[in-house]
Amino acid sequence: MLHFRPLVAGLLAVAVLGVTAAGASAAKIPHSVLYTSTQPGVANLPSVGVEAYSFNQIGDEVRLRRIAKIRSVAVTLSSWACQTGAWNTGDCQTTPGATFSTPITLHIYKASSTDTSSGETTPGRLLVAVTKSFKIPYRPSVSSYCSGGEWFKNGQGCFNGLAHTIGFTLTGLKTKLPRDVVYGISYNSDNSGPEPLHGTGAPEDSLNVGLAPKVRAGHQRYPGGLFWDTRVESFSCGSPFVAGDFNLDNAGGNCWTGDIPAVQFNATR
16 A cells, blocks of 8 residues: 655645556567666656655665666656746646756665664665756646646646656766666755755746656665655654655555656666
């Protein structure tokens, strides 16, 4: 059973229609894909945001299909930001094609280890850190086909957020990644992130990291869990998670089942 934390139910409710694209899970995964939980073709995904969940970084520990030089890492985000108005006030308006720019950072660490006294599981040594500025689309305007201020995708339904995939190019990495790595995604909002913007109503406040229902290639080291550093303990699954540290949140072993950060690792060949 999915463990609902405060706010999560509201984020999930309007995204359920677009979780699985027809035939996506049945498609053969190319050999160059080392790991993927992305869901091609969906209009939106369930998601968690830096501002709403008070975290600096979110990710997972994954086991890649093989040891290889990394070419790129893709991350699916969910943009709830409107050019004017807001997703929750029924007045969202966006000019088609409008975007905002924000820097986003990818961290890749060596495999985690667990402190035998505290039970806290933390990543190993940092292997890669890359920051890139991305143009993020605002979500489309409110649609008359929807009753709660959402936008409409033909064949999929009504959504508050818009799925958008970004990519980090890592071809300059000289060494191969080990098969077991921890990754983290980080960006700033008004009151959260490594360097909060300290403004009011930044579009990043409505930018989330997409959550997929399953892994399609590769494996999670800790199925049902993820790594993050929320400062609000009640958002987590509970002990041995340590609020404010980037560590494993997996109390009971199934707290985040079906909510896997939507990420793909691609090899150079």
